[in-house]
Amino acid sequence: MLEEITPLILTYNEDPNINRTLQCLAWAKKIIVIDSYSTDETLKILYSYPQIEVFQKKFDSFASQCNYGLGKISSEWVLSLDSDYVLTDELIHEINALQAETDTNSYSVRFKYCVFGKPLRRTLLPPRTVLYKREKAIYKDDGHAHRVWVKGNSATLTAYIHHDDRKPLSRWLWAQDRYMVIEAKKLLETPESELSLGDRIRRQKIFAPLIILFYCLIIKGGILDGWHGWYYAFQRVLAEILLSIRLIEAEKFKT
Known part of the structure; x- marks a missing residue:
């Protein structure tokens, strides 16, 4: 199966991460990367891998970048990855065992x-x-994120991908703030009846950060991961606080 797959990756200033992602893709005959004009060492790293083809496109949305990337792929199967995703050996073996x-x-x-x-x-x-x-796929934006819509039957694999983002805190804060501006716009423009329970709680601004802290540490068992679990919980709480601030700001400017 692996020989039938082309990995697709989006990049923008990902030199702290991209090597780990690419090292897990040595099996790929071709890798398509859509770069949003990185200014760090990302391009230098990318060009050190002979099977990579880099296309640069000014970023407008994640869905637009991904759909542009699909147009550069000729294989039947696509493996869509973020530049901080690391495939486990178990997942590579599981994918290889699939029937094309x-x-x-x-x-x-x-x-x-x-x-x-x-x-x-x-x-x-x-x-x-x-x-x-x-040929069955198209990407659509969903708040600050994006989703691929694929016609037909789907299944879930048993092995994992590791989400291993090692960019500095300043970059994480920059990205989260951008995401939360978009997320606040989505929450305010979507009728409340169409929001999930989680999004309705988030729109109330006050309770979401506290609920996330409890959810990460207790429900998800983060407290058992030691300081790594606390760090993750603090990250998610900070993201929710940024969203609450952006919601307040958007409501005040609207009035």
């Missing part, structure tokens, strides 16, 4: 979030569709 000719058009994978390289027991990251037939 199948009625299943997409596969979802579960994640283990890493803090300074250590995988946590459980995290807030939901499974994501990462492996799919190119």
Whole structure:
């Protein structure tokens, strides 16, 4: 199966992460990277891998970048990865054992979030569709994130991807603030009846950070991961506080 797959990766200033992602893709004949004009060492790292083809496109949205990347791929199957995703050996073996000719058009994978390289027991990251037939797929934006919509049957693989982001805190804060501006816009413009319970709580601004702290440490068992679990919980609380501030700001400017 591996020979039928082209990995697709988006990058922007990912030199703290991208090598770990690429080292797990030595099996790929071709890797397509859509770069949003990185200014760090990302391009130098990318060009050191002979199977990589880099296309640069000014960033407008994640879905737009991904759909542009799909147009550069000719293989039947696509493996869509963020530049801080690390494939486990178990997942590579599981993918290789799949049949290329199948009625299943997409596969979802579960994640283990890493803090300074250590995988946590459980995290807030939901499974994501990462492996799919190119001709059946299209990306759409969903708040600050994006989703791939794939026609036909889907399945979930048993092995994990490690989400191992080692960018500095300043970059994480910059990215989270950008995300929360978009997320606040989505929450305020979506009728409350169409929001999930979680999003309705987030729109109330006050309770979400406290609930996230309890959820990460107790429900998800982060307290058992030691200081790595506390670090992750503090990250998620800070992200929710940023969202609350952006919601307040958007409401005040609106009035």
